[in-house]
Amino acid sequence: xxxxxxxxxxxxxxxxxxxxxxxxxxxxxxxxxxxxxxxxxxxxxxxxxxxxxxxxxxxxxxxxxxxxxxxxxxxxxxxxxxxxxxxxxxxxxxxxxxxxxxxxxxxxxxxxxxxxxxxxxxxxxxxxxxxxxxxxxxxxxxxxxxxxxxxxxxxxxxxxxxxxxxxxxxxxxxxxxxxxxxxxxxxxxxxxxxxxxxxxxxxxxxxxxxxxxxxxxxxxxxxxxxxxxxxxxxxxxxxxxxxxxxxxxxxxxxxxxxxxxxxxxxxxxxxxxxxxxxxxxxxxxxxxxxxxxxxxxxxxxxxxxxxxxxxxxxxxxxxxxxxxxxxxxxxxxxxxxxxxxxxxxxxxxxxxxxxxxxxxxxxxxxxxxxxxxxxxxxxxxxxxxxxxxxxxxxxxxxxxxxxxxxxxxxxxxxxxxxxxxxxxxxxxxxxxxxxxxxxxxxxxxxxxxxxxxxxxxxxxxxxxxxxxxxxxxxxxxxxxxxxxxxxxxxxxxxxxxxxxxxxxxxxxxxxxxxxxxxxxxxxxxxxxxxxxxxxxxxxxxxxxxxxxxxxxxxxxxxxxxxxxxxxxxxxxxxxxxxxxxxxxxxxxxxxxxxxxx
Ligand SMILES: Cc1cc2nc3c(=O)[nH]c(=O)nc-3n(C[C@H](O)[C@H](O)[C@H](O)COP(=O)(O)O)c2cc1C
Ligand code: SF4
Numbered sequence: 001x002x003x004x005x006x007x008x009x010x011x012x013x014x015x016x017x018x019x020x021x022x023x024x025x026x027x028x029x030x031x032x033x034x035x036x037x038x039x040x041x042x043x044x045x046x047x048x049x050x051x052x053x054x055x056x057x058x059x060x061x062x063x064x065x066x067x068x069x070x071x072x073x074x075x076x077x078x079x080x081x082x083x084x085x086x087x088x089x090x091x092x093x094x095x096x097x098x099x100x101x102x103x104x105x106x107x108x109x110x111x112x113x114x115x116x117x118x119x120x121x122x123x124x125x126x127x128x129x130x131x132x133x134x135x136x137x138x139x140x141x142x143x144x145x146x147x148x149x150x151x152x153x154x155x156x157x158x159x160x161x162x163x164x165x166x167x168x169x170x171x172x173x174x175x176x177x178x179x180x181x182x183x184x185x186x187x188x189x190x191x192x193x194x195x196x197x198x199x200x201x202x203x204x205x206x207x208x209x210x211x212x213x214x215x216x217x218x219x220x221x222x223x224x225x226x227x228x229x230x231x232x233x234x235x236x237x238x239x240x241x242x243x244x245x246x247x248x249x250x251x252x253x254x255x256x257x258x259x260x261x262x263x264x265x266x267x268x269x270x271x272x273x274x275x276x277x278x279x280x281x282x283x284x285x286x287x288x289x290x291x292x293x294x295x296x297x298x299x300x301x302x303x304x305x306x307x308x309x310x311x312x313x314x315x316x317x318x319x320x321x322x323x324x325x326x327x328x329x330x331x332x333x334x335x336x337x338x339x340x341x342x343x344x345x346x347x348x349x350x351x352x353x354x355x356x357x358x359x360x361x362x363x364x365x366x367x368x369x370x371x372x373x374x375x376x377x378x379x380x381x382x383x384x385x386x387x388x389x390x391x392x393x394x395x396x397x398x399x400x401x402x403x404x405x406x407x408x409x410x411x412x413x414x415x416x417x418x419x420x421x422x423x424x425x426x427x428x429x430x431x432x433x434x435x436x437x438x439x440x441x442x443x444x445x446x447x448x449x450x451x452x453x454x455x456x457x458x459x460x461x462x463x464x465x466x467x468x469x470x471x472x473x474x475x476x477x478x479x480x481x482x483x484x485x486x487x488x489x490x491x492x493x494x495x496x497x498x499x500x501x502x503x504x505x506x507x508x509x510x511x512x513x514x515x516x517x518x519x520x521x522x523x524x525x526x527x528x529x530x531x532x533x534x535x536x537x538x539x540x541x542x543x544x545x546x547x548x549x550x551x552x553x554x555x556x557x558x559x560x561x562x563x564x565x566x567x568x569x570x571x572x573x574x575x576x577x578x579x580x581x582x583x584x585x586x587x588x589x590x591x592x593x594x595x596x597x
Contacts, residue, residue: 022341170409263371495538
């Protein structure tokens with residue numbers, strides 16, 4: 001292992017020395033030492049003039065950063081509900097048993113740590129895991145068995161068979177966006193030919209709305225950014241894709257990276273940015289090398305860097321910044337905090353990033369799919385785009401389809417497609433519910449399958465998870481409640497406390513101890529969170545509970561306890577000490593409760 005001081009010196013000379021690069025330093029250090037050692041924290045603190053406490057707070061905020069070593073093999077099992085439906089729990093237990101480890105605890109010989117992690121974006125090829133950042137998909141008992149053999153034999157992950165690490169695009173349906181190819185550089189050429197104002201009008205006329213979920217008009221966003229006076233402007237691409245069940249950006253990053261960077265460059269030309277940043281979720285680390293290669297090829301082709309395509313004064317380049325496993329960093333202001341090397345705590349808004357974003361400068365921040373669409377609109381024009389879709393939702397939408405269907409994968413549809421049509425196309429039958437737009441989205445029952453995917457009807461960031469009649473929907477609700485409890489940044493009380501209370505109440509329903517009063521409490525807490533949470537995470541977290549309470553009351557009613565009130569905690573466990581002290585073992589000293597689910 002290299003000397004830490006020298007190692008940090010090398011990183012500083014390679015990527016520069018600035019507090020906003022803290023997260024990137026921590027990634028590099030962890031990659032080398034499998035954690036961030038105390039000595040490194042002290043050295044960073046001295047060089048960046050930042051208190052060690054602040055650095056520790058950043059490390060502790062992100063799931064993929066650690067102050068204790070995880071060993072030569074760092075394994076994280078994806079734990080989305082779709083992984084669970086494919087049997088990840090048994091495989092997880094089996095791996096832990098074979099390796100002789102407890103979850104989250106490094107093995108005594110320091111060789112390996114196994115943990116669960118939030119959705120890794122491989123739901124169409126699950127169950128999936130990450131081993132030292134590489135994806136192993138379609139896990140089976142046989143794969144686990146062989147993996148254990150390689151770990152025990154000390155074979156480095158780099159020498160494991162390449163076939164283990166294949167992630168397919170799985171594109172099942174293409175429409176305008178994925179079908180109509182553009183020549184590399186043609187969108188930038190179109191911008192140079194028309195000028196920024198005309199290109200901006202083209203985007204506005206296309207009706208393109210943000211594909212990250214909120215659906216804000218992209219043309220308007222870029223106009224506000226362009227018209228905000230400042231010495232610097234920035235373009236940021238949100239490739240955090242943490243919403244459970246979403247993996248369409250994974251495919252765009254893998255196979256449409258040129259179009260993405262082209263779209264970012266067009267945005268830069270319009271808003272006047274010289275620097276762009278791609279915020280890539282840590283789970284997609286395995287794509288970084290290829291993305292850097294594409295960036296380098298574009299620099300060589302004069303599509304990035306100084307004097308783009310020979311145009312004096314058109315200078316723009318893109319850097320990749322890695323996230324570190326925090327869903328909240330998909331929220332735009334938290335993402336900017338993270339880019340600035342801090343914990344991803346959402347900012348007060350307004351001001352919005354478009355006028356006061358990265359380094360408090362006007363920032364055009366968009367989703368991967370939005371930039372890809374913008375590049376194509378720049379070439380083919382506004383009419384090409386809004387010739388499909390609905391009046392309020394022009395163009396197409398990529399859906400990541402997973403769960404109970406024969407053909408999971410990526411489907412591109414014009415907006416306005418019905419949920420029923422999608423279910424037919426992907427081979428779903430006997431469907432009990434569809435969860436559209438991830439854990440924060442809507443739970444759609446069969447009587448609403450006539451509804452359309454569109455901003456004015458069922459809006460979607462891209463996730464489409466299918467549950468058949470055999471599934472216990474409450475398990476989905478519990479999986480999402482746990483997800484939100486884990487991913488809450490903790491800044492505001494409605495989300496930090498409300499999320500935990502909801503989680504506990506769902507568990508109470510699960511074990512058969514909830515009453516009608518508890519259901520009313522869930523409804524009340526959910527509404528409080530919706531109205532008072534500081535950001536979108538807290539205001540959408542109760543959605544699956546509120547939706548299922550209203551549309552699937554049976555999953556709760558069949559489990560209710562027949563009294564009007566039961567305690568929120570396990571009385572029997574709580575009375576353990578009292579029984580010990582009083583020596584009571586009679587029936588009356590126990591309140592029966594089994595918290596197994
Ligand atoms: C908790 C939370 C997570 C989010 N995650 C993402 C994400 O992973 N990717 C994304 O593009 N937008 C995400 N968003 C939406 C962003 O805040 C923002 O609206 C979006 O990136 C803007 O790009 P667009 O206009 O192209 O959609 C998230 C929002 C919230 C509240
Ligand atoms: S709503 Fe949740 S995630 Fe958002 S600021 Fe509050 S605690 Fe953080």
